[in-house]
Amino acid sequence: MPDDEPVEESVEMAIADVDKVAKPKPKPKRKKPQKRPQKKAKKTIRVAHEMSADRRKEIKLALKEHESEHRDEWDRSSGQKSHVIMRKRVKPGQMRTLMVNLLDVEIGDAWPIPITVIHGSRPGPVVTITGGIHGDELTGPSACTHLLSTSMTDPERPLDPLHIAGTIRIIPIINLPGYRNKSRYFPDGRDLNREFPGRIKGNTTSRVAHRLWHDVIKGSDYLIDLHSAAKGRINMPQVRANLADPHSNIVAKAFGIEVILDSKPPKGSLRRTAINAGIGCMTYEGGGADNIDHESTQVAVNGVLNVLKSLHVIPGNPTRPRFRLLAQGSTWLRAGEGGLLDMWVGPSSVVEEGEIVATISDPAHPGLTVDIIAPGDGLMICTATNPHVSAGTPVGHFLPLSKHAELIRSQLDENNMFIIAGSEDEPVWREEVEVDEISLEGEWSGGSVDAEWQTAFTGDSESGEAGSRIS
């Protein structure tokens, strides 16, 4: 097939077979001539490829060799045992939050982090969801917190343990010490997401990675790692996965959003370590550091529920995007000069060749400005939020759409921003409740309404010292 043709791809996934094992065959009704069940129309999703023919071939071959996600131990007819994590036991049909120490210490802080295990009453895959591996990235912690809210885990709600087949383990903030410091890094200055699988006698971060990997994450069948952009940038909601790894390919597509970047994870990352151990793994990127944006959180929550539905861990049909864009090549647009950056576009903006993406002005030379121009038709998957730039600073992550710009343009809002699947619905964790307004008598004694804001937020978010948060 020529490279520039979007192909039709079957949505039916191998994992759809998992359910078949346990379901008893319907008994044929009495002598009546059997009605043949109406053939279900096979739904298709358009798939646009922005990747090399060689890589496509490699992915196709890997998927062809892969038959099914079914494993005997997930058979619904076999009994469900307790789930054990760090010698703590969670019984079938139970949800339990465990405190797990990241480090062995005799004196000092052992860095306990909460891990919630929702252990279904029936067998199935173990799916681990992690957030905050970079301590200042709040999309993951926010999405995990919504997933654990009572509107999700109460009886008859989407994550009711009694309706679950398998085990869901949610770790809202892996790097809790970094989160407390409002920093991406661990207290010893290292990036936890470059230290996996870790060493028991290694540096502090490496020891934590070792414990997390061996005692917690290794026992997963699937892993969803939730991230956002680093400080000074903001990401459009997107999935990253090694599409030539069949288990990861399935999870990435099941997440149910349009843009999937085919990428091999960096050395020492949790994703790379997980894939090497046969765990189907994807990372989600949405929003920016030190910030919670509603759309990114909502897409993350929807995506996790979609994966759980696709794997038949929870009941219900996953939602699908109208099309998928599987892409490989992306480039950073960089500042040619130093100065103050004025972005003309944002994350998920669709741009045309020659369009101005940003302008840099130099306070030392008023009147002189330099434009940064889109090198082709494309989608901005990440843009800078920090206005300070020097020559070479990345200002935008550009995904060229040489062949499929029209497909993307068919799903734009009035600001030429790409609309991500799942971002427009009502948030699933919110319920419509009637609100009673109450009025309190008396004088306001807190001073000016924004007085606290002015004194508490004196820090510079770029340096990570955002001041104390108002609770």
Ligand SMILES: [Zn+2]
């Ligand atoms: Zn991250």
